[in-house]
Amino acid sequence: MIDKGYLLGERYRIIDTLGEGGMANVYLAEDIILQRKVAVKILRLDLQNEPQTQARFQREALATSELSHPNIVSVLDVGTDHGLPYMVMEYVDGPDLKEYIRKNSPLDLREVIRIMDQILSAVALAHKHNVIHRDLKPQNILMDKRGNIKIADFGIAVALNQSSITQTNSVMGSVHYMSPEQTRGGLVTKQSDIYSLGIILYELITGTVPFNGDTPVSIALKHAQEPIPSIRKKDKSVPQALENVVLKATAKDPRDRYASAQAMKADLDSSLDPERSDEPVFVPNHGNSDDETIVLSGFKPQKTNSKEPQKEEKAEAEKEPAKKKKSFWQNVKAHKWWWIFSIIAAGLIIFIMIFALSGNDNKPKQVNVPDVTNIAEKAAEDKLEAAGLQVGRIIRRQSDDVKKGYVIATNPTAGNSLDQGKTVNLIVSSGTSMVKVPDVVGDDYDKAAEKLENQGFDVVREDQFSNKIPQGNIISQSIAAGVEVKPTQTTITLVVSRGRAPRHRSNTVTLKDLHNYSLKSAQDYAREHGLTLQINQEYSDDVEKGMIISMDPGPGTKVDRGSTVAIRVSRGPKEEKETTITKNFTVSYVGSATDSSDKTDNDKDEDSSSSKLSENKGDHVQIYIKDDDHSLNNIYRDLYIKRDMSFSIPFSIKNGPGQLRVVRNGETILNEKVTK
Structure with missing residues (x-):
């Protein structure tokens, strides 16, 4: 444990403990330079000499720092303090999603979709960078005071190009949200995250996880073998289309799940649409992908309680056919007109085959709706027609995630079976441009709501x-x-x-x-x-x-x-025109500012004490600023650095331009004006 008040990396003052984990502890700290609260994750002291744990910690820092998204916790800084690795992240002041569900369940379905959309958007970006989270669960999803979602803890995330993804017999993650293939230590893919997202969506809707048990093994077996409990049996107000999103995301076989988080988001966003009110229950194409036979300990085959007389009767029954007379067909073959019966039998077989074939001709052929999400409208139409389906209505809808003119979703959704020749409606993106809110005052609510939702x-x-x-x-x-x-x-x-x-x-x-x-x-x-x-x-x-x-x-x-x-x-006071400018810059660490060989003996004697002090503390950096509130004659920041350090300085310049001057080891390295 790190004591309160400790200055980590000469910059982050520890305020309190936020949480303790198996790999690292998380602390609330204050960034004394930028004067803001941050969350600092520090590798546990007892694990700092374990290479595998250090590699996992570094992998989390690398994975998260590459992902810049409003719904992913940002990594602000990474460093070591006396050999102890730490990672500085933005501080999210709010509950995790597990606590939020517990306090607010049941949630309004539109609130469920709003929360899930943010999660899916973040996961879509991670998958785009080939990063699989592998431990998605409500406890790793934070919510700030404004209701914004932030995904955290990429501690066991693995890039797709890393060899460790194919390791077997290595189960990591939380069993309540773990895909069947993860519980078997099998191949972990993006679809494994999709499964976890489906379980999270189930919990958002119902307030509980689908499977519970006395042991992790019993829960894992349920994920592998049992169907997801029906949401609509608990709550008829949940539309079938919304339950179908859960069913498709949590299909046992990864091939039956959504191809991407983006496809799941597109399907979810239209799940409350009136056009999908009569949607049938989703049925996977591949069934249970678990080909392994799971033998439960303690299971023994049942023994037959047969008595000896019964065995003798069975033996006699097996001998009985040998004692019987010739069968009817044996007699027919022995007769001279046996061939007449052969012709009649062949005719009957041909008649039955013709009748069966003609019956199949009248029955419409079943085809599966292909996945045409995130492709151009014309290409989607061609793909549907090639599958034997017709294109129905084209519904235009705004989308921040799908390019203009590309398909957001279909109705019915991909994977549903339809009679050949049936129509499929396309929901197509009209882009993300700003639109004017229509005037619906005085209109019928149902028509107005449909008009607004379609936009x-x-x-x-x-x-x-x-x-x-x-x-x-x-x-x-x-x-x-x-x-x-x-x-x-x-x-x-x-x-x-x-x-x-x-x-x-x-x-x-x-x-x-x-x-x-x-x-x-x-x-x-x-x-x-x-x-x-x-x-x-x-x-x-x-x-x-x-x-x-x-x-x-x-x-x-x-x-x-x-x-x-x-x-x-x-609306409060009218805001004045923005007059605050933030200047960002980096000061490089150079070590000793002068070479002692260039100095005279007297210089060396005079500087010996100060240079030793400077070498102990690092480069001496002094920052001077001039703006409405500060004078260039006064030092704004005075500190020592032992590594490259970035600064972000706000300037208030209502009354004219400002100025920035940076001095390192007595030498001015930056001197410039700051204007609007």
């Missing part, structure tokens, strides 16, 4: 009473019409009319003063009293962001239930 928006419904808007039509939308946004990253809340409010003893409401109430409190008040809110947002220097500035009609006004109340909500 890529997530839609959330809220119901309110209204005396003016017919039941089922939209009262308001959370994002105003005409605003340009990215649909795949935007959720629109539609407030839908429940019709006129039921009659109370008093059908009027005396409005209370909502000034300085939060928007949520105002919405709760409106819902309780059958009122409709019209929300307008504007900047305010006086009212806190998210709080109500004013209302119309004003406080104390008597209105009918179902009436509309307009409120102005603060």
Whole structure:
């Protein structure tokens, strides 16, 4: 264990312990240079002399540092401190996904898809770099306070080109989320991660893992032999299309799983679409890929409790045919007209064959829907037609992951069996460009929601009473019409009319003063009293962001239930134009700044004490900055370095240009102006 307050690598001050693992311990630390919190993973002291563990630690650092993605924990620095390897990562202040599921289950299905999309996007990038995680589980997935997902712990990740991937009898990972081939120590591929993702999706939907047991071996056997328990038997509200995503991802045979995390994401994103409401249950093509016979310890074949008389009867029965008379066909062959029976029999066989063949001609041939995701629309159409299927509707949808004009998914999805000649709808990417939010106020909810979802928006419904808007039509939308946004990253809340409010003893409401109430409190008040809110947002220097500035009609006004109340909500003070510039630079470590052979004896004597001190501490670096808050006459940073070190310095330059000067061992190595 590292003591609190210890300065690791002369830069990271240990604050607290975040977690202890089999390979390394994780600490919360402060980066004293950039003045921010970080997470530091340090190899355990008792393992620092084990080459295999050190190699695994280095592999995690290498694998993660190569993966730059908003949903993967970033590696900020790697180093050693007195021979002890450490890795500095961004600090995620929030629970892991296991804890989040435990506290919030059951989750809304759209929330499930939102979380899973982030995980799949991150894994897709890792797989693109040929990195297999091998230990995907909710405990290794973190969530920050804004609900953003961060995948961590690539400690047993293996690159596809490394020979260790083919090692057998080496099972690593968490058995609850482990693929059948992993439990057997077999070949681990990208599809092994896909299986783990399917189990995570199962847990997000149901709140539990599919298999439990008294021992890891019993759980592993269930993964290898038993079908995934039906989600829809537990909860009929889960669409079959969504359960099919789980079933396909967790197929026993890797060939039946999704070809990529990207393909799984595309299928998941359309799983709540109305067009897929009648989708049949997914059935794998290859069944169970486990060809090995698993012998359970303690199993013994049953012995037959037969008695001796029974054995004698069996022996007599075996001898009996020899004693019988000739059979019917033996008599026929012995007869002179045996050939007549032969002709009749041959005719019957031919008739039966013709009848069977004609029956098969009338039955439509079954074909499997090919996987056409992430290929161009025309190529996808050609591939479907070559398989004997027709192209149905083309649905355009925004996508951040699939190139414009390429296929996101099909309906029915790849792998489903259809009669030859049936139609398959294509969902095609319309790109990631910003689009204007359409005006759907007053429209029928079902039609408006379908329109928005086809553009890529997530839609959330809220119901309110209204005396003016017919039941089922939209009262308001959370994002105003005409605003340009990215649909795949935007959720629109539609407030839908429940019709006129039921009659109370008093059908009027005396409005209370909502000034300085939060928007949520105002919405709760409106819902309780059958009122409709019209929300307008504007900047305010006086009212806190998210709080109500004013209302119309004003406080104390008597209105009918179902009436509309307009409120102005603060967006906070208007931000000034950005005037902060961040300057990034690296100072190289050069060791001793001067050669002692060039100095006189007197110089050597005078410098002996200071040079020894300098050699002990490393290169002496002094940083001076000039901006609105600092003077070039004062030292901004004063430190010693023993390796190349990167700096990121913020400059506030509202009132003119700034300046940066860096001195190393008494010599100015950088001196430049900083402008907007």
